[in-house]
Amino acid sequence: MKWPEHGGQPDLMKQLLHAEEQEVLDFSANLNPLGPPEWLRDELEAQWKKLLCYPDPDYTYSTSALAWLEGIREEEMLLTNGGAEAIFLAAKFFEGKRAGVVHPAFSEYERACRHYHLVVTDFLTSTVDDFRLPMNQLLDTLPELDVLFLCRPNNPTGVVIPKAEIKMLLEQGLHDHTFLVIDEAFVDFVPSESLTPLLKEYPNLILLRSLTKMYTIPGLRLGYMMASETVINEMKSFQLPWSVNALASAIAPILLKDKEFARQTLRWLDEQTRILRTFSEKNDFYLSNTSVNFYLLQDNRNPEKTESLFTFLFQHGILARHTYNFKGLEGSHVRVAIRSEEENDQLLAILKKWREQK
Template identity: 30%
Template sequence: MKRFEHGGRIYDKKISLDFSSNVNPYGMPQGVKDAIIHGINQYHLYPDDDVAKLKKALAAAEGIQEEMLIFGNGASDLIYRLCQSIRPEKSIVLAPTFSEYEKALRSSGSEVEYLELKKENQFAFSYDLMGKLTEEYDMFFLCNPNNPVGNIIEPETLEAIIETCFKNQIFLVLDECFLDFLKEEAVYSGKQFLQKQQYGEGIFLLKAFTKLYGMAGMRLGYGICRNWKVLEQMEWAGPAWNVSAPAQVAGLAALKETVYVKKTRETIEIERKYLEGQLRKLGFTVYPSKVNYLLFQAPAGLETYCLEKEILIRSCENYIGLTSQHYRIAVRLREENNVLIKCFQEFCKEG
């Protein structure tokens, strides 16, 4: 059976530092923690199945109509519900990319093919790949920034992809769960194309509170779409009360954390560049990233060595197109990053 693995698998290991999971190194904002605790006497009640308060606040923050929003138990919940709703016969995904797209597509009966990103092009989406987005496909999952690489698709290329999908009637799912780590997120987001009448109904934008706000355990994702039929089908495809009361409270509080977000973006940019420089000094191949994680190539055995030091990094061997020498690490705070680099230095000396 094919393995679909993810970072953050800490529960069966003794781990002091987790670099395998790409969440905010500052953890959940204090204001969000306080809001969750403050609402504890309401958690005996069923959550609002309409997610009304959060929907209103988030629509204002995103600058969209409330009707364009749908919420899920994390972004992964929405991926599965979307696939079950549309049930595409044949789909295409990037390789390498987040494995849940393929898993969800296959679970809905779809045939899945790969749009392979080339190592010599640093696993970036190149313009020549556009010709492979043909009318034989019903759905295309595009992760921007891509996971596990962290690279960004330029706005002009993104618009060309959207035009190609529209022309060939391919439903485009844009996963932007990591885009919030960028100060210029609005420039790179597909949200601008949702407002265009000719494209709007063929795009689904996938986002989450998980990464930026350090809320992975709360499970709160959302989608933005102008295809009312698809949104209605997705509501039918999932169970009631799939967004818990604590998650709704946390989401509302998170939207107020503007200072926290600014601080996070500044720190990530500084620390990513620092980590990239340190990895290159060790002779590792580092692929360009704009967000809070780095893909790099190093000798096999690095993950095992780190585990012996109670540090978890993400082996990328199970990603299509990558090998046992490819690893992904989250960008964390300087003190933690230095512990990781010291571990890597010791590995290189002993190797």
């Protein structure tokens, strides 16, 4: 079977599994089930006339509002068409140079690097040591790299690299003229881990953000990049004109100002993660050390049976995310989104059934 590149495609998965009639709950996309915020629809309707004019090419208002909210200067902020555009702009910045990518990680870093002819060195982390970075190997190799791509919090594991390790890499990067591109697409789910304050100290740090995940707006296409003024100026010169649509640009600061939505989300996540952990410990499932809204799952008693587990879940109405296209996993786990309490309960009931059968 040719597995799709990304999650969140239930119709395609049904076709591939020859089960078009099957009802499924989509646990394969890692979006916030509490979103989008209730006011979003009215706000988009109220602002619809923005579609009748070209957006401000510099997105002056939203850029300065986002910069203010992040505590940086507006010259250090670039609005992008989703986190995906930010990834491709970052790869373009290092066109033809030498990159490192730490796996398992979101597949678009590799695709973007290939697109811009970067020579890529892969580094692997694994379940054996809870996906810790191979620090010695990275520090040894950093002088040979122009850029290291990291996903923090990581997709697909949900693991957050300790800040001390990031600082160590940034320090050595300063010395070796190596940049760190750190994708923080999921950091809104663990805001205390944001690396924005480090931008002041480290001109070799480039941070990528997405509003897709936290606010459940994959169709709007909204993200941003934060880096030194010099880097942002060069990135801007690569960006297509009017890359971000006027509605997305108008909505960005309003989303980030909705602190109550963010608080509610963190409360829900904390509660659901605790329930899932207790279940997995009791029933002998591996659950990655996640801090965000998804996790890797494997049956500890039948680690080689992940594909059967995936199929079993699907047949019982749960679509998980395969991990065949994550280097270092190659299908060994499934990635599962954390959804509403009711939906998570359904998943746990099915996992119990699986355990009773085995």
